[in-house]
Amino acid sequence: MKLKRDPSPATPKPSTGAVALLIATRKGGFILKSDSARRSWRVAGPVFFGQVVHHMVIDHRPSAARTLLAATSTGHLGPTLCRSIDLGKTWKEATKPPAFPRVPDGQKGRTVGHTFWLTPGHVSEPGVWYAGTSPQGLFRSEDDGDTWGPVAGFNDHPMYGQWTGGEQDGTPDGPKLHSINVDPRDPKHLYVAMSSGGVFESIDRGANWAPLNAGVLADFRPDKYPEFGQDPHCVRLHPLAPDVLYQQNHCGIYRLERSGGRWVRIGQAMPKKVGDIGFPIVLHPRNPAIVWVFPMDGTTVWPRTSPGGKPAAYISRNAGRSWHRQDAGLPRSQGWFTVKRQAMSVDSHEPVGVYFGTTGGEVWASRNSGAKWACIARHLPEIYAVEVMEFAR
Amino acid sequence: MKVMIPTPLRSYTGDCSVVEAHGTTLAEVLADLERRYPGIRFRMIDEQDAIRRHMRIWVNRDEVRVLNVPLAASDEVIIIQALSGG
Numbered sequence: 015m016k017l018k019r020d021p022s023p024a025t026p027k028p029s030t031g032a033v034a035l036l037i038a039t040r041k042g043g044f045i046l047k048s049d050s051a052r053r054s055w056r057v058a059g060p061v062f063f064g065q066v067v068h069h070m071v072i073d074h075r076p077s078a079a080r081t082l083l084a085a086t087s088t089g090h091l092g093p094t095l096c097r098s099i100d101l102g103k104t105w106k107e108a109t110k111p112p113a114f115p116r117v118p119d120g121q122k123g124r125t126v127g128h129t130f131w132l133t134p135g136h137v138s139e140p141g142v143w144y145a146g147t148s149p150q151g152l153f154r155s156e157d158d159g160d161t162w163g164p165v166a167g168f169n170d171h172p173m174y175g176q177w178t179g180g181e182q183d184g185t186p187d188g189p190k191l192h193s194i195n196v197d198p199r200d201p202k203h204l205y206v207a208m209s210s211g212g213v214f215e216s217i218d219r220g221a222n223w224a225p226l227n228a229g230v231l232a233d234f235r236p237d238k239y240p241e242f243g244q245d246p247h248c249v250r251l252h253p254l255a256p257d258v259l260y261q262q263n264h265c266g267i268y269r270l271e272r273s274g275g276r277w278v279r280i281g282q283a284m285p286k287k288v289g290d291i292g293f294p295i296v297l298h299p300r301n302p303a304i305v306w307v308f309p310m311d312g313t314t315v316w317p318r319t320s321p322g323g324k325p326a327a328y329i330s331r332n333a334g335r336s337w338h339r340q341d342a343g344l345p346r347s348q349g350w351f352t353v354k355r356q357a358m359s360v361d362s363h364e365p366v367g368v369y370f371g372t373t374g375g376e377v378w379a380s381r382n383s384g385a386k387w388a389c390i391a392r393h394l395p396e397i398y399a400v401e402v403m404e405f406a407r
Numbered sequence: 408m409k410v411m412i413p414t415p416l417r418s419y420t421g422d423c424s425v426v427e428a429h430g431t432t433l434a435e436v437l438a439d440l441e442r443r444y445p446g447i448r449f450r451m452i453d454e455q456d457a458i459r460r461h462m463r464i465w466v467n468r469d470e471v472r473v474l475n476v477p478l479a480a481s482d483e484v485i486i487i488q489a490l491s492g493g
Contacts, residue, residue: 088415089461089490090415090459090460090461090462090488090489090490091415091416091450091451091459091461091462091488092449092450092451092452092453092459094446094449094450107445107446109445109446111449113449113453113454114454114455115454116454116455116456117455123454123455124455125453125454125455125457126453126454
C-alpha cells in the first residue's frame with residue numbers, strides 16, 4: 015500500500031505523580047493505585063465481581079474525555095461492555111455493545127463471544143474507539159463507547175473466511191482480533207492482528223484491508239512463510255516512529271520498518287535457552303528503539319510458563335539487535351509465570367515504570383525500566399490484562 | 408405476565424426476582440423486558456435471535472427454544488441460568 019503521512023508527533027514530556035493500573039481478571043476488575051513515588055500501592059475492587067473482564071482501558075488522548083471502557087462477559091450471559099466517566103468510580107453498560115449483524119433466517123450468522131481488545135481512535139477523532147472480538151470481528155464506536163457498529167470492510171471482506179481460518183485455528187478460548195493500532199499521523203490508517211490470521215492493514219478507515227506478514231514464520235503450516243495465517247500474539251506501533259511496528263509472534267519476535275517491507279526476526283538475538291516465544295511486547299513511550307518482552311516456554315507441548323521456572327523480562331535498547339535479562343527481584347527458581355498478551359504495560363514516567371500481571375494473580379512492578387521488580391499485589395484472580403492509567407502529565 | 412429472573416440478571420431488575428412484562432409472543436415479552444431493563448435481552452439472546460447456550464427459558468412447565476412462541480396473559484415465563492464451570 016502507498017503511504018503518505020504528516021510528520022510524526024513531537025516527543026511528549028515524561029509523566030509525574032501517581033499511577034493506577036487497570037487489572038482485568040477472570041473474576042472481575044481491580045484498580046491498583048500508587049503513591050506519587052510509585053513505591054506503595056493500594057488495591058481497589060473488585061468491580062464486575064464474578065464476571066470475566068477481558069480488557070479495561072482509559073482514553074489517554076488529550077482531545078478526549080477520560081472515559082474508561084471495560085469489556086466483560088460471564089461464562090453464561092452474553093458479552094457486554096461498560097463505561098465509566100469518573101475514572102472507575104461508577105460504571106454504566108453500553109447501550110449497544112459490539113454485535114454482528116442479524117442474518118436472514120436459515121443462514122448461519124456470527125455471534126460475538128466476547129470483546130477482547132479495546133483501542134481509542136485517532137487524536138483528531140475524540141469519541142471514536144475500536145474493539146476487537148472473539149470470534150474475529152472489528153467494531154467501531156463514534157460516541158465514546160456507548161454504541162458500536164461493525165467495520166464491514168473487515169468483517170465482511172471477501173477474504174474474511176480465508177484470513178481468519180476456522181474455529182480450530184484460534185486460541186483455546188476462541189479466535190481473537192487484537193492489537194488494533196491507529197497511525198498517529200492518519201486516522202484512516204489502521205492495523206489489526208488476529209490469532210490466528212496474521213497482521214492486516216487498512217489505509218481507508220477500514221473499508222479495505224491487506225495482509226502485512228512478509229517475513230513472518232508460521233512453523234505450524236506446510237508453507238512456512240505464507241501471505242497470511244500467522245499467529246501474532248501482540249503487535250505495537252510506536253507513536254513517535256509510526257512506520258516501525260514490533261510483534262511478539264507465536265514464532266518469534268519481529269520488527270517491521272515499512273520502508274523495508276518485510277518483518278525481521280529480532281528475537282534471533284535472544285539467548286537460545288530462553289528463546290523468543292511469549293505473549294506480550296511493550297514499547298518505551300519516548301524511545302522507539304527500546305522494547306520489552308516476557309519470554310515463555312514454547313517448546314514441546316507449549317507450557318507457556320517462564321523458561322526453566324525462572325521468570326524474567328528482556329529489554330532491548332537497540333531495536334532488537336541485542337537483549338538483556340531483567341530478573342532482579344523476581345523468583346530465582348520455581349517461578350512458573352504466564353503473562354498474557356495484554357498483561358504487560360508501561361507508564362510514561364522517567365524512568366519508565368514497567369508492569370505485568372500473571373495468570374497466578376500477581377502484579378509485578380518496576381519503577382526503573384525493569385532494572386528491579388517488586389510484587390505489588392498477589393492473590394488476585396487470573397490476570398488477563400494490565401493497562402496504565404496516569405493522572406498527571 | 409410474570410417473568411422469573413435468575414440471580415445473574417437481577418442487576419438489571421433492581422434485584423427483583425419476579426417482574427411484569429407484556430406481549431403475545433416470547434419475542435414481544437423479551438422486547439418489553441428490554442424496554443423496561445435496557446441491556447437485559449442481549450445477555451440472554453444473541454444477535455442472531457438464538458437463546459444463549461447457558462440460558463433456559465420455560466413457559467409454565469414447557470421449555471422453549473425459539474422466540475416466536477405464542478403466549479397468553481396468564482402464562483408464566485421462567486428464565487433460568489444453567490450454571491456450570493469454575
